Amino acid sequence: QVQLVESGGGLVQAGxxxxxxxxxxxxxxxxxxMGWFRQAxxxxxxxxxxxxxxxxxxxxxxxxxxxxxxxxxNAKNTVYLQMDSLKPEDTAVYYCAxxxxxxxxxxxxxxxxxxxGTQVTVSx
Numbered sequence: 001q002v003q004l005v006e007s008g009g010g011l012v013q014a015g016x017x018x019x020x021x022x023x024x025x026x027x028x029x030x031x032x033x034m035g036w037f038r039q040a041x042x043x044x045x046x047x048x049x050x051x052x053x054x055x056x057x058x059x060x061x062x063x064x065x066x067x068x069x070x071x072x073x074n075a076k077n078t079v080y081l082q083m084d085s086l087k088p089e090d091t092a093v094y095y096c097a098x099x100x101x102x103x104x105x106x107x108x109x110x111x112x113x114x115x116x117g118t119q120v121t122v123s124x
Contacts, residue, residue, distance in 0.1 A: 002026050002098045002113040009094060009118030012086055016122070020081040022096030022115055030054075030074040033104040035111055036081045038092035038120075048094070049081060050104035059104055064090075086122045093117040 003025040012018055022034070035050035049060045049070040058070050067086075072079040079096060097111035105111070 004096050004115035006096050006115040006118040009120045011121045014124050016086050017084045022079045024077045029077040032098040033101050034079040035097045038094045040092040047106040052104050053102040088122045088124045091122050
């Protein structure tokens with residue numbers, strides 16, 4: 001069992017930055033690939049970024065590539081999402097998720113554990 005708690009969301013102006021954190025419980029965090037997803041009102045949950053269990057491999061959606069960076073600190077049981085050059089269309093609830101595999105995935109259906117989400121609002 002893995003419990004995930006996100007933090008770091010908030011209100012920021014377009015062009016600004018935020019850094020989201022996701023703290024995981026348990027001693028097997030390094031065995032899980034991690035992902036970030038987001039959901040805006042009235043829209044489907046969408047993939048943002050993911051990272052392998054070792055942290056060596058990452059993947060991003062086209063909409064955030066070059067602006068967002070995912071990384072992890074297995075010693076601290078935490079995964080991060082650095083978000084730069086934010087746009088109003090990045091406004092959403094951001095969720096972190098864990099899957100018990102070494103490889104990451106962009107498909108939300110393969111993730112077993114989810115956090116409660118953190119709101120990110122980007123004003124124009």
